[in-house]
Amino acid sequence: MPPRRKPHDQSPQGKPSPGQLAWAELGIPADYCVARGLPLQIQAAELISIGTNPEGRDIQLSPAAGAAWLRMRDSASRAGVALVAISGFRSIERQVEIIRAKLLSGRAIGDILKTVAAPGTSEHHTGRAIDIGTPGQEPLTEDFALTPAFRWLESHSGAFCFKLSYPRDNTHGISYEPWHWCFHPEN
Numbered sequence: 001m002p003p004r005r006k007p008h009d010q011s012p013q014g015k016p017s018p019g020q021l022a023w024a025e026l027g028i029p030a031d032y033c034v035a036r037g038l039p040l041q042i043q044a045a046e047l048i049s050i051g052t053n054p055e056g057r058d059i060q061l062s063p064a065a066g067a068a069w070l071r072m073r074d075s076a077s078r079a080g081v082a083l084v085a086i087s088g089f090r091s092i093e094r095q096v097e098i099i100r101a102k103l104l105s106g107r108a109i110g111d112i113l114k115t116v117a118a119p120g121t122s123e124h125h126t127g128r129a130i131d132i133g134t135p136g137q138e139p140l141t142e143d144f145a146l147t148p149a150f151r152w153l154e155s156h157s158g159a160f161c162f163k164l165s166y167p168r169d170n171t172h173g174i175s176y177e178p179w180h181w182c183f184h185p186e187n
């Protein structure tokens, strides 16, 4: 008999993951992972600082992703392209807080989930995802796609094992995020 595959919306023990514990309270449907094709992510165990963002906040990534980011940023810089780290690791707890705050501001959960992944499913939990900006450009806006920085990333990110996670019209129901790149060393 072939081994039974566990549904990917369950933690290995079959219990809800720490992120999923808050889903009912936040109004996130229990079948979110399957419906969106977004697996649960494992929270990074080890993190390194890669410097501060333009607001002076410390940014952390997993050691391998951090090293790859610094190599990629320096390579871009040598080509005359400035890449700026905006955001990196984010805990599951922080993801719950972000969604809670948006609900309190009056937004509907269905609307929020177009731009924020459910707690436990954000690539930022892994320490491998980074939001990238460039000077003179409002961060985390679609206009980033029009910059030389984005064009450079499109051509060169693969050499550093970074991949755009949410292209336009992606199947996950997440808005186009030209700024969000994830390190996939296995590919």
Ligand SMILES: [Zn+2]
Pocket: 124, 129, 130, 131, 179, 180, 181
């Ligand atoms: Zn992101």
